[in-house]
Amino acid sequence: MMKKKCLIALLLLSVPFLANSSEEAKDSKSPHETKSEPVKADSAEVKTENKEGTKELLDFSSIKDIIKQDGLEGELKKKQDEKRKFLSDKKLKDMKRFNIPNQDTFWSFFSELWLVKNATLLKWDIHKPDFELEKAFTSFLESQGHYETKIKILLLDSVEITHASLPSNSDEYIFIISLPFIRTLDLSKVEISLILFEDFIRAKKGYFKNYITDKELDSFMGSNFNGKPFDKKLVDTHLKKYNQVLFEKGFNFQEQFETTKEMDVLLKNDLKIWNTYLTLIEKIDTLTKNNTLYKKYGQIYPSPELQLNWLRPKNTIL
């Protein structure tokens, strides 16, 4: 009984104490919670202050040396130089597109342009027999000591032009020769090679090129027309000059004399070939005198008769 009373008394005494302790516990929490906000606000202010502080510290001049050490300035300069070079290269490349071919690359293209523009007149787009002229002529050139010479031969089904060597780049020669002319004279491969060789000498001496070239064309070749209109008229005018040489004017006596004399000197080493050349000129002379289709021949290559006089040995009376 006594024990029970003692326990009840203890419980009664502990109730107010427990109540206080729970209040105290509540109180102990709340001051912390209420205080925590102002503490946070206080810390933020510190940070901004710190940030502002660092902003002031981030002065370019103060890190300039570091940047220099990093090589960033050098990198920037390199990039700028690269860009400048790229732009100037692009500009140069764009400008180069307006280049006119120079002396070395102008002629073959120009002669082919003339052939293309006069295809219907010259009638070279025909089915023709394979004479293997390229083999015959290259071996002839080799026998005359002309090596590494590139040749292009085009057969024409026209009597308007009998034969010619067109102006070409220094590394090649373009020949045109009439198929009816070959057939009428019944020319052999050696005779055709001799005609082509005569044209080869004319081309080497540059007679045809000299007729076509004038001051205008000379300054046109190798120039650049960037920012200027293309001078198509000049091209057309000089293409017409081809026609003048090949259809009307031809070569002069002096040029013909020089060519014949050179042929004479070069071929005399082989008398068989020299005689073939003489016979060939005789055949051409007879043809031009008797066949009206080839009357113009003497006008272009003056003249077979004179050539014979230049070639034949003079009868000297001792």
Added chain:
Amino acid sequence: MTKFILFFVIFFTNAIGAESAPMKKSMIGIKYFKELMGNVHQNPSRYSQVLTTISCNHPVKVMKETSTDGKEFVLYGEDKWNYVTVGPYAGYIMADYLTEKKNTCFEEEYSKYFDGLNLDINDLYYWARLYDQYVQGKSKVRQ
């Protein structure tokens, strides 16, 4: 007599069969056309029908044909022509006009000059024909 006829029939059938056996075609490499304009022909002849026209630096697949007995054919018609495929066309092109590497082409190097000439389709056709019609050669030092 019947045996004799039978023998001939079998022999000729085999012979015709062997001839008509299709050649095995395989690519041997890519080459580039080096002239200004050129034609791909149906047969290895400059007068053969033109299948298509190509310009400088146009890539072509060069083919070889292998017969049933293992013989390989790369050049045709006096060793002047290559069998090539260009896009949907398969035909012949002059071997001399093809190079292993890309070329410096006139119309690319002097593009504005080339454009300025105002070449029409007819001119370009004739330019391609010009390279069909040329007979070309080069003198050499022979030992």
